[in-house]
Amino acid sequence: MKSDLDRLMSERNLDGLWVTGPGLHNPAMSYFTGLAHLTRADLVKPRGQEPVLYYYPMERDNAIATGLRTKNINDYDPLRLLREARGNRARAMAARLKLSFEDLGLRGRVGVYGTVDAALPLAVAKELHSHMPEVTLVGEGEDTLLIAARATKDEAEIERIRQVGRATTAVVARTAEYLTTRRVRGDTLLREDGQGLTVRDVKARISAWCSEFGLEDSEGVIFAIGRDGGVPHSSGKPDDLIRTGQPIVFDFFPQESGGGYFYDITRTWCLDHAPQEVEELYRHVQAAYQLALDSFTPGMLCRFAQRRVCEYFEAQGHPTLLSNTTTEVGYVHPLGHGVGLNLHESPVFSDVEQNNDRLEPGMVFTLEPGLYYPERGMGVRLEDTLVIGRDARIEVLAEYPMDLVLPMRKAARAGTSRARPATRPSAKPARTSKRATGRAKPRRR
Amino acid sequence: MKSDLDRLMSERNLDGLWVTGPGLHNPAMSYFTGLAHLTRADLVKPRGQEPVLYYYPMERDNAIATGLRTKNINDYDPLRLLREARGNRARAMAARLKLSFEDLGLRGRVGVYGTVDAALPLAVAKELHSHMPEVTLVGEGEDTLLIAARATKDEAEIERIRQVGRATTAVVARTAEYLTTRRVRGDTLLREDGQGLTVRDVKARISAWCSEFGLEDSEGVIFAIGRDGGVPHSSGKPDDLIRTGQPIVFDFFPQESGGGYFYDITRTWCLDHAPQEVEELYRHVQAAYQLALDSFTPGMLCRFAQRRVCEYFEAQGHPTLLSNTTTEVGYVHPLGHGVGLNLHESPVFSDVEQNNDRLEPGMVFTLEPGLYYPERGMGVRLEDTLVIGRDARIEVLAEYPMDLVLPMRKAARAGTSRARPATRPSAKPARTSKRATGRAKPRRR
Numbered sequence: 001m002k003s004d005l006d007r008l009m010s011e012r013n014l015d016g017l018w019v020t021g022p023g024l025h026n027p028a029m030s031y032f033t034g035l036a037h038l039t040r041a042d043l044v045k046p047r048g049q050e051p052v053l054y055y056y057p058m059e060r061d062n063a064i065a066t067g068l069r070t071k072n073i074n075d076y077d078p079l080r081l082l083r084e085a086r087g088n089r090a091r092a093m094a095a096r097l098k099l100s101f102e103d104l105g106l107r108g109r110v111g112v113y114g115t116v117d118a119a120l121p122l123a124v125a126k127e128l129h130s131h132m133p134e135v136t137l138v139g140e141g142e143d144t145l146l147i148a149a150r151a152t153k154d155e156a157e158i159e160r161i162r163q164v165g166r167a168t169t170a171v172v173a174r175t176a177e178y179l180t181t182r183r184v185r186g187d188t189l190l191r192e193d194g195q196g197l198t199v200r201d202v203k204a205r206i207s208a209w210c211s212e213f214g215l216e217d218s219e220g221v222i223f224a225i226g227r228d229g230g231v232p233h234s235s236g237k238p239d240d241l242i243r244t245g246q247p248i249v250f251d252f253f254p255q256e257s258g259g260g261y262f263y264d265i266t267r268t269w270c271l272d273h274a275p276q277e278v279e280e281l282y283r284h285v286q287a288a289y290q291l292a293l294d295s296f297t298p299g300m301l302c303r304f305a306q307r308r309v310c311e312y313f314e315a316q317g318h319p320t321l322l323s324n325t326t327t328e329v330g331y332v333h334p335l336g337h338g339v340g341l342n343l344h345e346s347p348v349f350s351d352v353e354q355n356n357d358r359l360e361p362g363m364v365f366t367l368e369p370g371l372y373y374p375e376r377g378m379g380v381r382l383e384d385t386l387v388i389g390r391d392a393r394i395e396v397l398a399e400y401p402m403d404l405v406l407p408m409r410k411a412a413r414a415g416t417s418r419a420r421p422a423t424r425p426s427a428k429p430a431r432t433s434k435r436a437t438g439r440a441k442p443r444r445r
Numbered sequence: 446m447k448s449d450l451d452r453l454m455s456e457r458n459l460d461g462l463w464v465t466g467p468g469l470h471n472p473a474m475s476y477f478t479g480l481a482h483l484t485r486a487d488l489v490k491p492r493g494q495e496p497v498l499y500y501y502p503m504e505r506d507n508a509i510a511t512g513l514r515t516k517n518i519n520d521y522d523p524l525r526l527l528r529e530a531r532g533n534r535a536r537a538m539a540a541r542l543k544l545s546f547e548d549l550g551l552r553g554r555v556g557v558y559g560t561v562d563a564a565l566p567l568a569v570a571k572e573l574h575s576h577m578p579e580v581t582l583v584g585e586g587e588d589t590l591l592i593a594a595r596a597t598k599d600e601a602e603i604e605r606i607r608q609v610g611r612a613t614t615a616v617v618a619r620t621a622e623y624l625t626t627r628r629v630r631g632d633t634l635l636r637e638d639g640q641g642l643t644v645r646d647v648k649a650r651i652s653a654w655c656s657e658f659g660l661e662d663s664e665g666v667i668f669a670i671g672r673d674g675g676v677p678h679s680s681g682k683p684d685d686l687i688r689t690g691q692p693i694v695f696d697f698f699p700q701e702s703g704g705g706y707f708y709d710i711t712r713t714w715c716l717d718h719a720p721q722e723v724e725e726l727y728r729h730v731q732a733a734y735q736l737a738l739d740s741f742t743p744g745m746l747c748r749f750a751q752r753r754v755c756e757y758f759e760a761q762g763h764p765t766l767l768s769n770t771t772t773e774v775g776y777v778h779p780l781g782h783g784v785g786l787n788l789h790e791s792p793v794f795s796d797v798e799q800n801n802d803r804l805e806p807g808m809v810f811t812l813e814p815g816l817y818y819p820e821r822g823m824g825v826r827l828e829d830t831l832v833i834g835r836d837a838r839i840e841v842l843a844e845y846p847m848d849l850v851l852p853m854r855k856a857a858r859a860g861t862s863r864a865r866p867a868t869r870p871s872a873k874p875a876r877t878s879k880r881a882t883g884r885a886k887p888r889r890r
Contacts, residue, residue: 020563024665025470028562037665037680039789057773058678074771079797087799090586112563117473118465119556121563122570122584139567141535207656207702211649216661220469220482220703233503235482257652258665326519328502344484352524354532 001154001362002031008145009047014138015108017051017145018097019043021116023062025218025259027341028113028146033066035258042097043068046106054100076100090123091131097124098132107134113146143346151338151346152362158387158397161261161339161364165385165398167213168254168263172400174209175202175250179242179271180406189242189271199223200238206252215254219343222251222266229268230374232333232381244272244408247378249370253343262343264366265400266383272408281371281380282404284316288369289382292335296367298392300359306335306351309369318371322351329373336366339385361390364397380404446599446807447476453590454492459583460553462496462590463542464488466561468507470663470704472786473558473591478511480703487542488513491551499545521545535568536576542569543577552579558591588791596783596791597807603832603842606706606784606809610830610843612658613699613708617845619654620647620695624687624716625851634687634716644668645683651697660699664788667696667711674713675819677778677826689717689853692823694815698788707788709811710845711828717853726816726825727849729761733814734827737780741812743837745804751780751796754814763816767796774818781811784830806835809842825849 009017019028023038030036032043032051038059045051053070055063063070076096085091101107112121125137153161182189182197189197203221210217224236229249242248251266268285270278288309295305310322310331319330334349347357347365359365370381384396454462464473468483475481477488477496483504490496498515500508508515521541530536546552557566570582598606627634627642634642648666655662669681674694687693696711713730715723733754740750755767755776764775779794792802792810804810815826829841 022664025663037667037678039664039678056678057771058676058778061673061676061679077771079770079795082797082799087797087801088586089588090584093586112567114563115560116563117587117589118559118561118563118566119585119589120587121567122557122582123586124584125567126584137567139535139569139571140564141533141568142562142565143534144562144564204656204659207661208653211652211656214649216652216663217702218470218661218663218704219467219484222482228506231503231506233482233484233501234506257662259663325522325524326502333503350524352527352532354527356532 001149001152003154004149004152005045005145006047008148009111012111012140012145013109014111014145015047016101016104016106016110017043017045017113018110018137019045019051019113019146020120021114026115027150027259028115030259030341031146031150032068035256035260036062036066037258038062042073042100044100044104044106046104049104052100052104071100088127090120091127094124094127094131097128098135101132101135109136109138111140111145112137113144147346150340151357152360153340153364153387154362157261157340158362158364160256161263161385161387162397164215164254164256164261164263165265167215168252168265169398169400170213171206171209171215171254172250172252172265172267175206176269176406178202178205179269180408182242182408184244184272184408187243187245189244196241198238198242199225199236199240202242203236203238210254211257214257216257217252217254218259219253219255221253222249224249224251224379226377227374229381230329230372230377230379232370232372232379242271245270245275247274247278247380249379249381251381251383255343259341261341262339263398264339264343264368264383264385265398266368266370266381267400267402268380268382268404269406270404271406274405275378277376278378278380279404281373281378284313284318285369285371285380285382286402288312289367292367292369293386293394296359296386296388296394298359298361298388301355302336302347302349302357302359303351303353303355306349309335310351313369313371329375330371331369332372333370336368338363338365340364359388361388361392363388446594446597448599449594449597450490450590451493453593454556457556457585457590458554459556459590460492461546461549461551461555462488462490462558463555463582464490464496464558464591465565466559471560472595472704473560475704475786476591476595477513480701480705481507481511482703483507487518487545489542489545489549489551491549494549497545497549516545533572535565536572539569539572539576542573543580546577546580552577554581554583556583556585556590558589592791595785596802597805598785598809598832599807602706602785603807603809605701606708606830606832607842609660609699609701609706609708610710612660613697613710614843614845615658616651616654616660616699617695617697617710617712620651621714621851623647623650624714625853627687627853629689629717629853632688632690634689641686643683643687644670644681644685647687648681648683655699656702659702661702662697662699663704664698664700666698667694669694669696669824671822672819674826675817675822675824677815677817677824687716690715690720692719692723692825694824694826696826696828700788704786706786707784708843709784709788709813709828709830710843711813711815711826712845712847713825713827713849714851715849716851719850720823722821723823723825724849726818726823729758729763730814730816730825730827731847733757734812737812737814738831738839741804741831741833741839743804743806743833746800747781747792747794747802747804748796748798748800751794754780755796758814758816774820775816776814777817778815781813783808783810785809804833806833806837808833
């Protein structure tokens, strides 16, 4: 949490933080500024002091609205600095940083953060080194202090993610409603104009619904049918037709418009009816979900949960990463990941001994077991976003039914080319148990 | 253009390029991969060779769909590398890069690019230096080789930006249509439910229309009324009511969904009628637009166009950056900027002697003069995105009328609280000339 920053700076021997880049789609900056329309800004936080936001005057209103201490970059006459740097912008930026650091009395080790082109920090670090040898810009790699601070969320952040989850599941519900009310010709769903409904059509609607709910699908949407659903990150072929009886992996991970908090949910759906082998995969995935959910305890190593799910899947005869670290069938990815201003953040669930991430109160993370058999034309994944509360309760932040089979509304059926009984023998929906819907529940002890 | 890459690498003494980060919202990566859903990938291009895309196997379909040479990251056993690096992910990444570079016979100076957290490249550069001293990772700052290559667009890129422009102006037209068909109470536009229409309402609709047209407003939307329009990058107060007779600066700069090419357009609108002092500002801005458009010639220094517009505005009595580099009233920003996979890229138009950017065939850039008087409650900006063709023709990529006044449809008027004549004396629309609408035209010589 933000209140951990000074402690983490001490632990990591950092005297200051420099965050750079835009105000939107920049988690490190948004963590301090909120979703502020800043084309470009700098934020400097000396240890033990409040951060200062440096803004360009055209964006002063947006800067001031952040509520942070602010300073106009023009006060440093950046055009003069650029002239003195003979047009070398990295050098001019280093010169301006030097003035800021001096104003704040900052020297020593300064961590560097912010979503920018990689070419910039390398160049500025080199220039600053000659301008101000008493400061060292430190790149912390991926496991930065900000990632560590952001791994636990405060109440306001959890509430925001819960709101994103509500909007997200509203879009999922609308998608299900849309699909199940389509007319069907043969086994193909139809658009309003009578043409076959495609993955592209569905994604366009999902995007529009996102906007309506204040979300953006900035990382895309996975809506993958059959074989594609068997390749975990295949996002689905745009021209694929939506058909009944085929497994659809719908992995939906929008964020607040402008680059804010994410939510992440996956459902696997079969419209009208499900093939028996998909139902079997589904049961294994659902059991793994429940097994993992029941195992989560504050303080546990995340990799133990991954290990447990691998062992369960292997007992059911599926290959997993446990016995083959490069398998591309069976269970091929970690059990979950932290969710926040990044879609993927701490904690991580990889089962490698170097992964010492543990579940802690305030963490928000996904639970997403899956099984993948592209050559058999199928994949199944089920995913929710959970929080561990201060009281150690595990809670799904936004509940949504887990049913595999979505029955088509009978009145919508228009198919004539292939006769089919209204209910097929294999159309038994695999019902999820009440617990498997991820209802908030007290921890068993 | 892409065909310039090897030449630019020679000029800059670079033996290779390393591009890292996701496939979406990452201009340096998208430039090679297109809009590929890759959570994380690396691309390495030795000079004189085709680039190789390194992908994680979960995303192999998306990687292969790019048409690039590809290699599965798992072939390097990244889990083993992470173990050997004792969990230090930057070190493991450096070890993997070393293997890639050795496979490709790459050594020497390697430029680093890609939208990632600044902490990563600094850490990897440090680690790689000890793993592979025969390679130096080079940060080129902001004026990178890729920015230089991307400053001129090939025909396929220009056509894509033109398509984005068509979608963008379609959303602008829909916005105008929506506003002018609202009912009005007093001078306030009304929503369907009879409540006052706010900036928030309008932006929500714009976002939804974006999705419909395959766009995303990833950098936000400026819809700024009155005083806010006088602060160039104020994005508008969400709760502000839309009223007739007030200047609205609508600056709209969406990109292809997923982080592709941008388009950028600004119109200043007064609904129903315009105050006389806004009309006067508008005439000055429109004249500056035309003056600049007429001055553009391939080979000209961009800063000369900025200088000329400053001189014109000063002759009309407006402060500009020419006589006061920190003015916040009058004309306070550069005349334009390159547009491509970044909203702001080369060329730049700042009037500083270090700016040697020149207009060249294939460049796509904005022309956007504006005048700002927040204390007088107004700002005016007019902007289009232009291209210089191979034949030296200057063309607005997507034309849209420039009218200041948007007449309200008479039938929509529901106001009773303030009597007003159907046509006010000040309601003369300031018509744009045919040339001022930016119609494609042959260069005068």
